[in-house]
Amino acid sequence: MVENLPVPFDRRVWQEALALRGAGHTVSVICPKGKGFTESHEIRDGVYIYRHDLVEAKSAGGYPAEYLTALMHQLRLSLAVRRRQRIDAIQACNPPDLMFLIALFHRLLFGTRFLFDHHDLSPELYVSRFGRKDALFRVLSLLERLTFRLADASIATNETFRDIAISRGNMDPDRVFVVKSYPDPEKTHRCPPEPALVQGGKCIIGYVGIMGAQDGVETLIRAMDHIVFAEGRRDIKAVLVGDGPEFERLKALARTLNLEDAVTFTGYLSGPTMMQHLSAFDIGVIPDPPNGCNEKLSMNKVFEYMMLGIPFVQFNLAQARREAGSAALVTTDHSAAALARNIMVLVDDGARRRVMASRARAIAGREFLWSTQATRYLEAIDCLFTGKEIRT
Structure with missing residues (x-):
């Protein structure tokens, strides 16, 4: 049940x-x-x-x-x-x-x-x-x-x-x-990315999961606001895969912040279509806020990012940090601006992303069975x- x-x-x-x-x-x-x-x-x-x-x-x-x-x-x-x-x-x-x-x-x-x-x-x-x-x-x-x-x-x-x-x-x-x-490795693997996402050559940062009040997706949207308007970065695009109770409110927030060109909401996806979208991610994001609940959770998106070899940015969540190891860049200050800064750190350091991706795949191949x-x-x-x- x-x-x-x-x-x-x-x-x-x-x-x-x-x-x-x-x-x-x-x-x-x-x-x-x-x-x-x-x-x-x-x-x-x-x-x-x-x-x-x-x-x-x-x-x-x-x-x-x-x-x-x-x-x-x-x-x-x-x-x-x-x-x-x-x-x-x-x-x-x-x-x-x-x-x-x-x-x-x-x-x-x-x-x-x-x-x-x-x-x-x-x-x-x-x-x-x-x-x-x-x-x-x-x-x-x-x-x-x-x-x-x-x-x-x-x-x-x-x-x-x-x-x-x-x-x-x-x-x-x-x-x-x-x-x-x-996840089942037979169903969780990289494939050719969704063409509509990668055309234009922007760096794709992504989120996959439920969009509820406790999941911190608003912080990611506000981080994109900081990236696009405070930092003037037009080379970064966010793709948010999933839905939930906050879905419509978050879409409205992105419109209010004039982020339609920088933030894409796909809604609920599954199967090969979801894998095509996740395969477009250059960087994953886990925006869940650190609290007495999230700090103890094992999050599916940690496992999915790592099995796909996607380096990711997260806040200081103890359990997720233990499971990710060096595949994650931890943001100690819980704020949209701090999240934005670490996203840009990875965007601008392709070599570091490749090392993190390699470590993620190694951990997943060894442990995520x-x-x-x-x-x-x-x-x-x-x-x-x-x-x-x-x-x-």
Whole structure:
């Protein structure tokens, strides 16, 4: 079960589903509609997919309605799955940390096991979006503890998340597995770039990912404003791949700043089309602001940039810095002007970019192996059915 992204758009969830299917399990996925995936039910690559409508919250007050509505859909669709076959285990991919209630329902009635796939730090994510630790923050912290309490095993996206599962979630260390979200190298590789992007000979700086309030894309746009108008650089172009809640507002901001010729928004892309656009990037950017949430996250764009050999600029994010090593140029001052300065440093130093790109490819080729992560994931699944009794 996943609430915030549809499948197969959610790459991590889809890779996990295919790993399970490849190991001989029967797999059903419950997720929202969106990103072009609007069928209520389909079978794709042997995986049963059930989708429901979702109205995304626009403010803190909208989250209870979004999550409770999704919860009702998840319960309804989980019963639809059970009518088709038995359910041995339920895997919940947060946010939010409410899906343990569905797992609890099936446990109490049918003895179903529960695996928590810990994608996001919901309490920290709330603070990063709304800047406060209020009653809703305390509710989210409680829900996180209850989710860990019910879980028979947990998978973490990195070692920091594993430490949180053990310390904050009181999980048995032997039942917490690190499964990193590495892309499939067969689908993530350079190809001839999109011709429309590279004509004109400008240096292309790029962003790929969700465009939400917490993702810092506005800082990148303001950095481009500094580059174009304060520094008078007309040889640099930004290409922003993706969409999200802030998409239209960010496009309007770029228009207001007269950046139409310097900033291109592609919207949501996938498959070969996305690879053609990413292959046009000379420099990647990770504009996510340093805070208690982003500093702990493993970001898909770090892995994607590195697998494609794209040097990138980022702010001082501890986890991303560890994973990138010398493939990233870290901007210690969190400001649009500082980001702009480091972008221009790389634009003007082609030799340095080539060295960083080579190091990125070397790290990715050595470490970013989904096959290894799939094996760890299947170990977590096996852990559900061996050893200790069900947690209550």
